[in-house]
Amino acid sequence: MMSGRRDVREIIREEPIHRREIQTALTDGGKTVPELAALLGYSSEELVYWVMGMRKYGFLTELPDVTEDGYYRYQVGPRGAI
């Protein structure tokens, strides 16, 4: 039934259930996708879908500077904490 990557529809459908934990993980400062992945135990790829979905609807926003590794950090967005 399942091989390799999960279906995009399935990943995106689950974004709402991860909003709170992603925002909670950002309470002590902005984090990159790989940092969130390491902290929460999800794959970076799936976190990109969730982070970008949350960003689109105001739950997250990016910090302006890119890290030395080439990543942006994200913080709780204008919609505020859930």
Added chain:
Amino acid sequence: MEYDTLVIGSGISGMESAIKLGDMGYRVLLVEKEASIGGKMILLSKVFPTLDCASCISTPKMAAAIHHPNVTALTYAEVEKIRKLDGRFQVEVVKHPRFVDEAACTGCQQCETACTVSVPDQFNSDLVARHAAYIPFPQAVPKKAVLERAGTSPCTETCPAGVKAHGYVSLARSGEYEKAFQLVLQSTPLVGTLGRACFAPCESECSRGSLEGPVSIRRIKRYIADDHYDAHRRLQALPEITHTERVAIVGSGPAGLTAAWQLARKGYPVTIFEAEDQAGGALWTIPAYRLPSAVIGQDLDNLRQIGVSIRTNTPVHRIEDLFDQGFSAIVLAVGTTSPVQLLVAGAHASHVDNALHFLKAVKTGVGTRLEGMTVAVVGGGNVAIDSARSALRLGARVVRLISLESREAMPAFSWEVEEAEQEGVFVLNGWGVESIGESELHLMGCDATLDREGRFDPQYDRTRVQSVPADRVIVAAGMRPATEAWQSTLTLAGGGRIAVESESQATSWPGVFAAGDAVSGPTSIAEAAGAGKKAAEAVEAWLSASAFSPGPMRLPRVSQEEVLARQSQYALRPPRGGNKALVLHPHDFTEVEPALTESEVRDNSGRCLDCGVCSECQECVAACPADAIHLDAREERFETTVDSVIIATGFKLFAADRKPLYGFGRFKNVITGMQMDRLLAPTRPYHTVLRPGDGKVPESIAYIMCTGSRDQTVGNPLCSKICCMYSNKQNQLIMGALPLADVTVYDIDMRTTGKGYEEFYVQTRAMGTTFIKGRIAEIVEKDNGNLVVRYEDIDHGGQILEQEHDLVVLAVGVQPNHDVERFFEPGVLEFDDYAYVNEADEILSPGQTNVPGVYVAGTAAGAKDIPESILHAGSAVAQASAYIEGRRLPV
């Protein structure tokens, strides 16, 4: 309304055709299947070779098309069929419902923000989510919201109480437990009760059930009820009394309570009359191990909080008395409180009890202990099971359940029977009671319980007998309504049931309605609640002297096949949450089913497949400041006649996963050219160009040309014409967005056949893009998501080399759009060898098809860039005009 020309598709060719024809004075019907006009061009970043902003040059065209006085633009609509009739064309069009009033919608996006369902955003090439309520993209024309609704989700469609199960699951998924509670309240006040004691037909129909098991929908409802009640929240926005007509509800079981609830919420003063000393009716016969008494009390308190008056110990013997007291309408919801007696010797002995009396006594704490006794329960339904399991908890040493029916035919749910057996109940199937002795039951065989017409008619085999010991006998042989007092004033059906008009629930007495088990015979809590809701609607219609309509019609149920086909694969996630704590011979009435934790609720609700896409959670309705959401909208079909047709249905992009060698769909950092265009566009899915695998800013980007073009292995030998130039365009834009990035293009050759195109390519090279003439042999994904491209370097002796990149972009080509094939009867419209619309004389009469009066514009006839598409549309317009004028000339 008749039109001169039908234009199908509103990409750049369709818009150009419509505007030009409109300018010439022709009346044009422009039909677009998406919710906005604009086609693919509006989604591009910039256009080559001028690097004009695609949005900036598209939006004036879009505005001109939608506002043109001679153009009627239908979005979210499709042409179903076209037939030629007397030289003209008869066209069938279906307009899909947006579920949004286009005139009222201001495009504020508050519905989209509030929506609880996330799906891939097709306007961002699936790189990010959009919501089920959405505006296609920021420059959409018209900028109106649309709700994606595939139908009614099976869980919602099947709920007898009318609870929007999908809605509360999607709210729970977002952590909106109180909103989920309020959504259930829209149907019934019995949120806690249904969260525990409903038989959950929603779960039986759950599409997830065909994977690894249904979503635990009922237990999610239990959680949201507990969350509300544990926080001691009071209901807000108590309804004001807006009607003077008082309504009496007789009976306070699930039907009566729900009828009262619905009417009180609509502003009617409601009084419930309950014969017993506490409200709740049949709920008080459900054992506490399934439904704790406190939960019933919490649900009942919902009614009190909104002002429903409940008068207990007040039986209603004469209906006319209620009218005399000033009630304008009455709902009889008295349930089935009279037990069916066994007509056998010994049935009235002191050690024989009926199940309803027994269960209620146990529940209210006045039941006797049964320590060490041998108990026989007569019956095969759920009440019998409840009685048997309660007897065990009261200390019975042995409990036998005597069922007339075979195991398969038992009315009780199979899982209830299994749980009873796990707790120690012995089930004897196919036995009837011949007589009841002082300490034993005499049984006789029963071969069948129903006759050929399905009526209850047990066939006994008196040669097959046995006796079983029984210190106590509990009879659960059926129930009927206690309606004897009303038989002279109301028309009754068989078994004392109240006869009603099936749709309106009206009895033979004007103003008197009936609902629930008193009408239907014993059912379930959810079914009774649903009947109460329906009766309330009927009462409201009667009091307002309006025609009764049984609630809003739902969209058809979405099929499980349709739901499961949306994904290529599913990750199996067995439902989390503790199992029922079943022990042999339990000694107390502690709930057997544990509550889900919040984590388990999130996990379970995350398994929901969003069958209907829109969950009907009503958040958009609440959020819309213009009251523009209309969930009762339905598709509209109409026919019109036109003189000519222009097909401008555009093209499809090559599905990159058809070239497995390149890893699209398998490797997370392999994307298509259209996805890169979205990443570069001002309305992009991310905040800059990032690779989708981990959000990294890519430093090394590879382009693989001719993906799906000039490739016999995928059945497309044609050059797509646009890939070389859009890749060059993207290369230049990437260097602007990511100045430090290296871009490498792996191509066969560069085709730059347009004015200024070769110069554009030279400029791209000069800006630093590396072009390698080489065929790709293999792409390998590394652990860090980087991609190693193995290629044959043709310019350097054909040696096999490897290069590592952060991101690979596949320059996917153009494919025919097969949608056009269904417009005409097969064989009418001709297609070329590559499945594009055939141009009868491509050189001298571009745009002319084999059907006089039907023309093709743009890429529906083959690959073209934007200027070529506009030119081609001009040709189609000129020919359509000539055709129309030719028909109008006198013969």
